[in-house]
Amino acid sequence: MESLYKLIRDCIARDSKSQRAFYEYYYGFALKTVFRYIYQYDKAADVVNDGFVKIFNSLERFKFKKGDADTERILMGWMKRILINTAIDELRKLQNSPVVVELPEYIWEQTDRCYNADQKILYKELICEIKRLPPSYRKVFNMFVIDGFSHGEIANMLGISEGTSKSALAKAKAQLKRFIENRFAEKSYAV
Missing domain, CATH: 1.10.1740.10 (RNA polymerase sigma factor, region 2, helix turn helix motif)
Known part of the structure; x- marks a missing residue:
């Protein structure tokens, strides 16, 4: 240290x-x-x-x-x-x-x-999924979920309202959930 x-x-x-x-x-x-x-x-x-x-x-x-x-x-x-x-x-x-x-x-x-090897792979896959989000959802998701900013901080940094930040986060989570569900469905059929 x-x-x-x-x-x-x-x-x-x-x-x-x-x-x-x-x-x-x-x-x-x-x-x-x-x-x-x-x-x-x-x-x-x-x-x-x-x-x-x-x-x-x-x-x-x-x-x-x-x-x-x-x-x-x-x-x-x-x-x-x-x-x-x-x-x-x-x-x-x-x-x-x-x-x-x-x-x-x-x-x-x-x-x-x-990070261990599994965490590295999961991190990489998560980033790939996040890249598929529309830019406005992607920014809010990154800032709130990954970087830990509050909706107030996000609103201030991006020049949007807190409500817009919350809405974008909810839509991003819903879209990521669909991506993940589709991936698991594809993997289940492949097995």
Whole structure:
């Protein structure tokens, strides 16, 4: 854990080697987070880079207590919020549905160390199903279910009402339920 504190301190001090190590260590996490919003790999990679610039510029405001075992989890949550806001800003600029492409396989191999093999596969399948949702449902679903934002926060970030956020979430869940039911029905017939 001491190495994480040192890495953060060195990044705040603008040590380029530490920033590179931080970037490389968290790149897969960042790309997977952004890819749930931006489905063009090249554009998602650009958004991740923009997000890391924001992270490095505001890292000194990240509050952590030395010796806190949850520091990495808290750091990743803090970074996720910055990355999601950066992705949403990019979506506002694009104002259209992104082209859906797959992430390179090596990114999935860098899935967070706390997941076992089954969880990695389920995560990947869930992301593939979410990509099928209409963009407005997809954003709300990602923000509420996966990223843990409240409907009030979602409404504020996306410029919609809380009712619209709740409605989009309900429709997204219903559509995902149909996708999952259809997949299980297909698998039952295949067996």
